[in-house]
Amino acid sequence: MVYQAHIDTVGVVSGAEVQNLAMPKDLSDPLLNEWVKFSGNPIMTPPNGVKVDDFRDPTTAWQSSDGEWRVIVGSQSNNQGMLILYRRKDFMYWTKFQNPLYSSDRTGMWECPDFYPVSINGTNGVDTSVLNPCVKHVMKASFNSHDYYILGTYNPQMERFFPHTDFEGTSLDLSRQDDIEKGCSGVQSIPRQIWLDINGKQLVQWPVEEIETRQGKQASINDKKLESGLVFEVSGITASQVDVEVVFEVPELEEADEFINPDRPFHDRESRRGRKNLLSQVEFIHSWQLTKQPTFMYSTMEHLV
Numbered sequence: 001m002v003y004q005a006h007i008d009t010v011g012v013v014s015g016a017e018v019q020n021l022a023m024p025k026d027l028s029d030p031l032l033n034e035w036v037k038f039s040g041n042p043i044m045t046p047p048n049g050v051k052v053d054d055f056r057d058p059t060t061a062w063q064s065s066d067g068e069w070r071v072i073v074g075s076q077s078n079n080q081g082m083l084i085l086y087r088r089k090d091f092m093y094w095t096k097f098q099n100p101l102y103s104s105d106r107t108g109m110w111e112c113p114d115f116y117p118v119s120i121n122g123t124n125g126v127d128t129s130v131l132n133p134c135v136k137h138v139m140k141a142s143f144n145s146h147d148y149y150i151l152g153t154y155n156p157q158m159e160r161f162f163p164h165t166d167f168e169g170t171s172l173d174l175s176r177q178d179d180i181e182k183g184c185s186g187v188q189s190i191p192r193q194i195w196l197d198i199n200g201k202q203l204v205q206w207p208v209e210e211i212e213t214r215q216g217k218q219a220s221i222n223d224k225k226l227e228s229g230l231v232f233e234v235s236g237i238t239a240s241q242v243d244v245e246v247v248f249e250v251p252e253l254e255e256a257d258e259f260i261n262p263d264r265p266f267h268d269r270e271s272r273r274g275r276k277n278l279l280s281q282v283e284f285i286h287s288w289q290l291t292k293q294p295t296f297m298y299s300t301m302e303h304l305v
Contacts, residue, residue, distance in 0.1 A: 001021070001022045001023070001035065002019055002020070002021055002043070002044075002058045002061070002071060003019070003020055003021075003022060003058070004017060004018070004019060004020075004056045004057060004058065005017075005018055005019070005020045005041070005042065006018070007041075007042055015052065015053065016045065016046055016052035016053070016055070017046065017052060017053055017054070017055045017056045018041075018042035018044060018045050018046070018055070019042060019043055019044035019045075019055075019058050019073060020037065020038065020041040020042050020043060021037075021038035021040075021041060021043050021091070021092060022035040022036060022037050022038060023035065023036055023038060024036075038092065040092065040093070043092060043093065043094055044058075044073065044086060044094055044096075046075075047084065047096055049077045049078075050075050050076075050077050050084075051076075054075050054076050054077075054109055055073060055074075055075050055084075056073065056074055056075075056111065057073065057074045057111055057112050057113060058071050058072070058073050059071055059072050059073075059113055059114055059115055060114070060116070060128055061091075061128070062115075062116075062128040062129045063129045064129070064131070064156045065131075065156070067089055068087045068088060068089050069087065069088055069089065069091055070085060070086070070087050071085075071086050071094070072084060072085050072086070072101050072113060072115055073086070073113075074109070074110035074111050074112065074113040074141065075100075075109070075110065076107075076108060076109040076110065079105060079108070080103045080104060080105045080107075081103065081104050081106075081107035081108055081109060081110040081141065081143060082100040082101075082102065082103035082104075082110065083100055083101045083102055083103070083110060083113055083115070083139070083141075083161075084096060084097075084100055084101075085097040085099075085100065085101040085159055097159050099159070099160070101115070101159060101160065101161050102139060102160070102161040102163070104166055104167055106166055106167050107141070107143045107144075107167055108143050108144070109143060110141040110142070110143060111141070111142040111143065112140075112141070112142040112147070113139070113140060113141045113142075114138070114139075114140040114141075115137065115138070115139050115140070115154075115161070116128050116137070116138055117130050117131065117135035117136065117137050117138070117154075118135060118136055118137075118138055118194065118195060118196045118203070119134060119135055119195065119196065120134055120135060120136055120196055120200065121134055122195070123193065123195040124195075125193065125194070125195075131154065131156060136151050136152065136153065136196060136200075137151070137152055137153065137154040137161060138150075138151060138194075138203065139151075139152065139161055139163065141167075148167050149203065150163040150164070150165060150166065150167055151163065151164050151196075151200075151201070151202075151203075152164050164201075190207050190211065191207065191208045191210070191211065192205050192206060192207050192208060193205065193206055193207075193208050207243075211243070215243060216239065217236070219234055219235065219236035219237050221234060
């Protein structure tokens with residue numbers, strides 16, 4: 001396991017952000033409860049041109065056809081956010097690739113990055129090391145108090161990511177303001193399935209089916225007409241955390257084209273207002289694309305306040 005640390009060691013600048021390695025103490029333990037730090041830590045240190053406190057958050061590693069593992073670390077240099085790429089077969093002594101996997105002058109420091117493939121032909125997840133014509137790659141980064149992602153193609157020979165478009169606001173909408181309004185954080189910790197929308201331009205995400213096994217008593221309201229600005233209470237809820245599912249019916253699908261236009265960025269749709277009114281992080285699925293029915297579904301996990 002590669003993890004971030006702050007270190008004060010001879011040969012490394014005091015307070016520098018570095019990447020360390022830890023290994024399971026007992027591989028026969030199915031839960032891997034105990035870990036041992038590698039004696040050769042740190043395995044990655046801030047390279048030249050990068051400030052010592054701008055080098056953090058390693059991603060999940062993936063393995064290419066040459067047998068070498070890859071991992072990327074969030075950083076910035078010369079006012080460009082970037083993902084620094086490292087490679088190694090033994091997972092211990094890593095070598096920095098000469099160029100970033102990707103960089104952008106539209107952002108600042110990249111935090112909590114991620115990089116993984118998604119299938120273009122279905123909703124099933126794929127291993128992080130899968131690379132073939134049937135996948136696109138997702139590059140995700142956090143900056144400006146939001147989580148953003150872009151889609152594109154990964155070229156392992158060039159060690160470059162070629163996005164369809166640069167960061168322009170395609171957001172996962174997990175902002176700090178959302179946390180303040182709903183009174184809690186940690187929505188992204190819910191295990192969820194992520195797949196490519198049928199238009200190929202954005203991601204769709206939904207909690208995994210196993211989440212339903214953790215649900216208790218249900219409280220339902222049916223055939224409720226919602227007026228603008230209406231506030232009403234859902235009675236019968238005693239839990240501190242609830243899963244809210246709301247289904248809207250639109251009489252004429254043609255009249256809703258502007259509302260659900262899949263070519264408009266997800267964050268820019270008028271549906272954003274509905275998410276804000278729920279005071280929580282909301283997933284939007286335009287199921288009409290799958291069922292050809294004029295039905296819209298929202299779902300959220302929120303704390304009651």
